[in-house]
Amino acid sequence: MPQEKKKKPWVRTVQTDSTHPPAGLFTKSAATIARALASKRVLPKGPGSGMRMVTYFINRGGRGLSAERRAELEKAKLLLSARIERSKQSPIRKQTA
Numbered sequence: 001m002p003q004e005k006k007k008k009p010w011v012r013t014v015q016t017d018s019t020h021p022p023a024g025l026f027t028k029s030a031a032t033i034a035r036a037l038a039s040k041r042v043l044p045k046g047p048g049s050g051m052r053m054v055t056y057f058i059n060r061g062g063r064g065l066s067a068e069r070r071a072e073l074e075k076a077k078l079l080l081s082a083r084i085e086r087s088k089q090s091p092i093r094k095q096t097a
Helices: 030-037 047-064 067-089
Strands: none
Touching: 030 047, 030 067, 047 067
């Protein structure tokens, strides 16, 4: 009996309305990508969510990404990682009411 191929769910079916990155963002420089994805306006949960989005984009691009584009996206991940570390080290501001 021939084995049936299991259909693997893939990212193309993922739909979300919680994030609103500008169109064409991932074709820009690493600094621009990191700055935009760290913005609370684009991603309400901040730079950690941006890091996941860049990783998701790299995984979805797969072999279709050029070496230059992949390197630029990896650089954006490093910039976001540094921003996350800075935010962890900064003291939490107390609101005075």
